[in-house]
Amino acid sequence: MKQSSLTLVALVLAIGSASAQQAAQPSGNAEHGKTLYRETGCYQCHGLAGQGAIMTGPRVSRTELPLDAFVNQLRHPANQMPPYEAAIVSDRDAADIYAYLKQMPVPPDANSIPLLKVAR
Numbered sequence: 001m002k003q004s005s006l007t008l009v010a011l012v013l014a015i016g017s018a019s020a021q022q023a024a025q026p027s028g029n030a031e032h033g034k035t036l037y038r039e040t041g042c043y044q045c046h047g048l049a050g051q052g053a054i055m056t057g058p059r060v061s062r063t064e065l066p067l068d069a070f071v072n073q074l075r076h077p078a079n080q081m082p083p084y085e086a087a088i089v090s091d092r093d094a095a096d097i098y099a100y101l102k103q104m105p106v107p108p109d110a111n112s113i114p115l116l117k118v119a120r
């Protein structure tokens with residue numbers, strides 16, 4: 001009895017650490033995500049750099065949403081965004097778009113762009 005419960009504990013720990021490793025690994029293919037982001041039309045509202053615009057959609061570059069919340073926004077948009085069912089954007093494709101958005105570069109500081117400097 002004692003032996004079998006120890007085996008069970010070891011099994012649970014092994015499964016737990018395997019799924020923790022999986023969660024830590026980047027799962028999506030960012031290069032494919034870039035293609036999908038353009039072909040699916042996300043860029044039309046969120047911009048080619050994911051920068052967003054007041055009238056069309058918020059910034060999505062380096063999204064802080066967890067992957068499941070990101071997929072949920074695609075399937076059941078919060079407000080005005082059109083829904084993307086799995087037949088249009090599969091979970092795999094959504095993970096690729098997510099990976100693409102996550103690796104987007106941080107934009108330069110506004111003060112480092114001469115045109116944006118206010119003359120004093």
Ligand code: HEC
Nearest residue numbers: 040041042045056057058060073077078079080081082097
């Ligand atoms: C027609 C315009 C439009 C298109 C196309 C569109 N979105 Fe959106 N998106 C929005 C708007 C507007 C919101 C704000 C919330 C809402 O209306 O659901 C939003 C919200 C989001 C959010 C949540 C942002 C946040 O941090 O709250 C994500 C992520 C997102 N969109 C990703 C995508 C992806 C990926 C695609 C392509 C598969 C896409 N959107 C296509 C308009 C659009």
